[in-house]
Amino acid sequence: MYELAKENYLTKTKKDKRYSAVGKDQCKRDFAVCPACDNPIQIIGVYKKLENTDKPYGRHYNHDTAIAKHNEQAYQ
Numbered sequence: 001m002y003e004l005a006k007e008n009y010l011t012k013t014k015k016d017k018r019y020s021a022v023g024k025d026q027c028k029r030d031f032a033v034c035p036a037c038d039n040p041i042q043i044i045g046v047y048k049k050l051e052n053t054d055k056p057y058g059r060h061y062n063h064d065t066a067i068a069k070h071n072e073q074a075y076q
């Protein structure tokens with residue numbers, strides 16, 4: 001998990017549609033690239049406030065996205 005600054009994330013990504021996608025459940029997902037392994041990560045808590053923390057964080061997504069492809073080898 002990576003702590004993220006919401007302002008930084010939105011500033012960096014809001015002009016680029018590839019950083020978000022609507023899933024099958026119709027929920028919007030926001031993505032970034034993991035600084036350690038270059039795999040896509042999903043950003044949790046950017047728009048919706050979390051119950052357990054007020055800081056957004058990133059979680060490995062394990063699927064290909066428009067900004068990065070999942071690389072199992074790098075992830076390991």
Ligand SMILES: [Zn+2]
Pocket residue numbers: 034035036037038039060075
């Ligand atoms: Zn990673």
